[in-house]
Amino acid sequence: MTIKLIDPITDPRWDKFVENHPFGWIYHLSGWKKVLEQSFNHMKGYYFVLIDENDGIKAGLPIYEVKSWLTGKRLVRIPFATLCDPLISTSEEMTELLKAVMEFSRDRNISYLEIRTLFSTSLVQASDKLNRTDAYMHNYLPLDTSLDDLMKSFHRTCVRKNIRRASKSNLKIKVAVEMSDLDNLYRLYSKNTKASCLASSPL
Numbered sequence: 001m002t003i004k005l006i007d008p009i010t011d012p013r014w015d016k017f018v019e020n021h022p023f024g025w026i027y028h029l030s031g032w033k034k035v036l037e038q039s040f041n042h043m044k045g046y047y048f049v050l051i052d053e054n055d056g057i058k059a060g061l062p063i064y065e066v067k068s069w070l071t072g073k074r075l076v077r078i079p080f081a082t083l084c085d086p087l088i089s090t091s092e093e094m095t096e097l098l099k100a101v102m103e104f105s106r107d108r109n110i111s112y113l114e115i116r117t118l119f120s121t122s123l124v125q126a127s128d129k130l131n132r133t134d135a136y137m138h139n140y141l142p143l144d145t146s147l148d149d150l151m152k153s154f155h156r157t158c159v160r161k162n163i164r165r166a167s168k169s170n171l172k173i174k175v176a177v178e179m180s181d182l183d184n185l186y187r188l189y190s191k192n193t194k195a196s197c198l199a200s201s202p203l
Contacts, residue, residue: 017057027081059093074112085120
C-alpha cells in the first residue's frame with residue numbers, strides 16, 4: 001500500500017469510503033472540509049490515505065493545519081467535530097499514516113499534533129509516538145440500553161431534574177422535515193451561542 005494526500009472534495013472515492021467505514025461520521029465527509037475552509041481562512045485540511053493495490057482507499061487520517069497568532073501553527077483532527085476517529089482498521093495502518101503526518105509536520109515546522117478518538121483509541125494507542133490525555137470530553141451517548149437505565153445514568157440534578165421539568169411543561173418533540181425547521185434551529189442556536197459568548201467575555 002502507498003500513502004497519498006488527496007483532496008476529498010474532488011476525489012469521489014473519499015465520501016464512499018467514509019460512508020462504508022465503521023468509524024465514518026458526518027465530519028469526515030468532503031462537505032465539512034468545504035464549509036470549514038470557506039468559513040475560516042486560518043484552517044487548511046490535509047487528507048492522508050492508504051491506497052491499496054486496486055487504487056482503493058484502505059485507511060484515512062484527515063488533519064488540519066490551524067494557524068493562530070497566539071499559539072502558532074498546529075495540526076489537529078477535524079475542527080469542530082464532535083466525533084472524529086482516524087478511519088483505520090488496524091494499528092499498523094495508524095502507524096503508517098502517522099509516519100506521513102509527522103514527516104509533513106517537520107517539513108512545515110509544526111511541533112504539535114492532536115488526535116481525538118472514541119472508537120479507535122486502542123488502535124491509536126499502539127503507537128509510541130503519541131502521548132495520551134483524558135482532558136477532553138465528548139457528547140456521544142450510546143442508545144443501546146433501556147430508557148430507565150439511560151435515565152439512571154444521567155446526573156440527578158443537572159440532567160434528570162431538567163428532563164422532568166420539561167415533561168411537566170408539556171414540551172413537545174418535533175421531527176424536522178422542512179427547511180423552515182432548519183432555519184428555526186439555526187436561529188435558536190445562533191442566539192444561544194451569542195448569549196454564551198457574551199456571558200463568558202472578560203470584563
